[in-house]
Structures are given as structure tokens and as C-alpha cells.
Amino acid sequence: MSLRHFNDSLITASLAWLSENQSDAAHDLDHVLRVVATADKLGRAEAAQLDVLLPAAYLHDCVSVDKRDPRRSQASTLSADAAIQWLSQQGYPESLLPPIHHAIASHSWSAGLETTTLEARVLQDADRLDALGAIGTARCLMLGGQWQSELYHGQDPFAEQREYDDNRYSLDHFFVKLQHLPGQLKTVAGRQEGERRWRWMESFIDQLKSELPE
Ligand SMILES: [Fe+2]
Ligand SMILES: [Fe+2]
The missing domain is CATH 1.10.3210.50 (Hypothetical protein af1432)
Structure with a gap:
């Protein structure tokens, strides 16, 4: 070992x-x-x-x-x-x-x-964990900027009446991909850390929602 x-x-x-x-x-x-x-x-x-x-x-x-x-x-x-x-x-x-x-x-x-x-399995979990939590959120938004995506869809940020499009909207990527990540991790230690990081991201999304216009 x-x-x-x-x-x-x-x-x-x-x-x-x-x-x-x-x-x-x-x-x-x-x-x-x-x-x-x-x-x-x-x-x-x-x-x-x-x-x-x-x-x-x-x-x-x-x-x-x-x-x-x-x-x-x-x-x-x-x-x-x-x-x-x-x-x-x-x-x-x-x-x-x-x-x-x-x-x-x-x-x-x-x-x-x-x-x-x-x-x-451990390496894959470690790499995927870097897409979660505060770092994962920052990386997602940085890449969105690099690809000239918008932060969110102005009229329908949470895709209530449209399909998700995470090429255009960074926020959509949280729902299309990132929220499913913790459940896809393959080791026990990796899943525990993934769930901890996703809980933080949920609070980030709630906070963001509270700051948007009605
Ligand atoms: Fe890679
Ligand atoms: Fe990597």
C-alpha cells in the first residue's frame, strides 16, 4: 500500500x-x-x-x-x-x-x-470530485466564461418551460450534469465527499435564486 x-x-x-x-x-x-x-x-x-x-x-x-x-x-x-x-x-x-x-x-x-x-475507481472519483463543491462551482463558471456561455437564461433561469441547454447557460450545467455526479462516484469515501460537496452547491443555487428578480 x-x-x-x-x-x-x-x-x-x-x-x-x-x-x-x-x-x-x-x-x-x-x-x-x-x-x-x-x-x-x-x-x-x-x-x-x-x-x-x-x-x-x-x-x-x-x-x-x-x-x-x-x-x-x-x-x-x-x-x-x-x-x-x-x-x-x-x-x-x-x-x-x-x-x-x-x-x-x-x-x-x-x-x-x-x-x-x-x-x-479512486482516480475517477477524485477527478470528478473536482467538479463539485466551491471549486467545482468556480470551475464551471470559469469554463462558461471561456466558452462565452451566459450565466443563466434571463427569462427562465431554472428551465421551467424550456429544455436545459448547458452549452449556452452555465447554471443549466448544475442540473444537467453536476447534480448527478455524487451518485455516480464509485468508492464509499468518494460518495461521502461528493454528497457533502453537492449539499453546499444546493445552498449556492438557493442563494442565487434568492438574488434574482422575481
Ligand atoms: Fe481528465
Ligand atoms: Fe482531471
Whole structure:
């Protein structure tokens, strides 16, 4: 369980390697560090193999593909390929590379791959948790700004008489996607944290509602 191979000098080297490729605002180095911290916490609670989980967490978004790029669904596989190639160059134990590859390749929505190991489930939960809570709310609104979405539909903010459209309205994304996230998390520790974060988001939505014109 304990960390024997992914040591401090590999962590430093991986951060230096990551900082060479610039990514979008919601998938920057701070996102990576939050996912690492959450994965570490969940991984210890779930007794995951940290020498698989932590390198996978550090490197999970090492190849970034814009959400509107047609190659988007391959991003996690491209990241997995690049990550194990880099780890292999660093002399990382060969036997740990396939489970690291699997965890990275299966972490994202768009890949549509099953998570067949505990480490893959923990990494996926940690990544998804970053879409919830105060950070998740901030990221959602930042990305909305980047894509020139509106904050909400002016006449019908809560979609009482229209279909949700989360490409146009950031608030719709809370209902289309984010509210379903806690129930989709795969580890016990992940689900508990997801529910805690969603409760905060519900209070954010209530507050926002109270500030809108009647
Ligand atoms: Fe990702
Ligand atoms: Fe990520």
C-alpha cells in the first residue's frame, strides 16, 4: 500500500514535465494538485496501491485536448500513453505501468471505458470530485466564461418551460450534469465527499435564486 517507488524526485520531475504543456483554466496544474490530494486521501481510506494511484493522479491530464476538439474522447488514452512512456524513461517499475495506464485511460467521461481496478475507481472519483463543491462551482463558471456561455437564461433561469441547454447557460450545467455526479462516484469515501460537496452547491443555487428578480 505504501509509497515505495513514486518518490519526491519523481514528483518534482513530473511537475516540471507537466508545466511544459499549458492547459485550459479548469485543467491546470492546480487541478492536478487537487486531484492528487483527493486521490491520496481516498486512496488511503480505500487501501489502494499508492505507487499506481499517485503517478496516475499526477499524470492523468498530461495530454490536454480541448472539449470541442473531435479527438476529445481520446484525450485520456493519449495521456495514459504519454504518461507510461515518460515513467518508463524515468526507470519506473515496468510491472506498475499497465495498471497506471488503465487508471488514466478510464478516468474521463468521454473515454467511456470501464474502471476495472480500485486505483482506477479512486482516480475517477477524485477527478470528478473536482467538479463539485466551491471549486467545482468556480470551475464551471470559469469554463462558461471561456466558452462565452451566459450565466443563466434571463427569462427562465431554472428551465421551467424550456429544455436545459448547458452549452449556452452555465447554471443549466448544475442540473444537467453536476447534480448527478455524487451518485455516480464509485468508492464509499468518494460518495461521502461528493454528497457533502453537492449539499453546499444546493445552498449556492438557493442563494442565487434568492438574488434574482422575481
Ligand atoms: Fe481528465
Ligand atoms: Fe482531471
